[in-house]
Amino acid sequence: MINKDLSYVRVGRGLGEFPADNESKMFVVANGFQEYELSQFEYTVWEQIHRFETLAAWESAILQKVKNIPNFDFSKIVRRLIERNLIMPWSFSDMQDKNLINLQVTRYGYAHGLINEEYLIGDSNANKTFVFTKDQYDVWNAAAGKVMLLEVIDTLMDQRGINFETAISLFNIHGLKLYKLTLWGLEYVNADQLEVQA
Secondary structure, eight states: OOOTTSOEEEOSEEEEEEOOSSSSOEEEEEETTEEEEEEHHHHHHHHHGGGSSSHHHHHHHHHHHSTTSTTOOHHHHHHHHHHTTSEEEOOOOSTTOHHHHHEEEEEOSEEEEEETTEEEEEETTTTEEEEEOHHHHHHHHHSOSEEEHHHHHHHHHHHHTOOHHHHHHHHHHHHHHHHHTTSEEEEEOOHHHHHHHO
């Protein structure tokens, strides 16, 4: 069952349009060790899903645009993207969550540090500087380089001396914001595959 009241995020890297054998356009998303071919519409759903607070809000916006297309099934597209680990809800509650275990985060931006009692993060791609609270800064900083999401929570627990429940709460709230600001990128990399390649 798909919970449409949650925020969903896209997972993977968009590689854009590739030549197709037929007249329809084909788009590719790389995710971990896989590449997936998507239709132009699927790619648009994948690319824009993070801009909406909930999946229900995104579905409502899409349905307004495609109301003249007969038999359109938004849920089918969403299920297909979920099955391929290309989108996921941003909601974690325990250490056994498969997304928490298998998602790798890449931290973007650079730290200016604490300046005039404000934690500042720069984003060279957007040429912006973000002002963060200590909690937001600590969550961003815990994702040093490319690490699994569970490692980010472990780092938060170690650095701040907090329990899992507090760390996962901070992570759920601030991690989503970091993702939406494009200061974090996500890829689904099965943890077992990483161990085999190491």
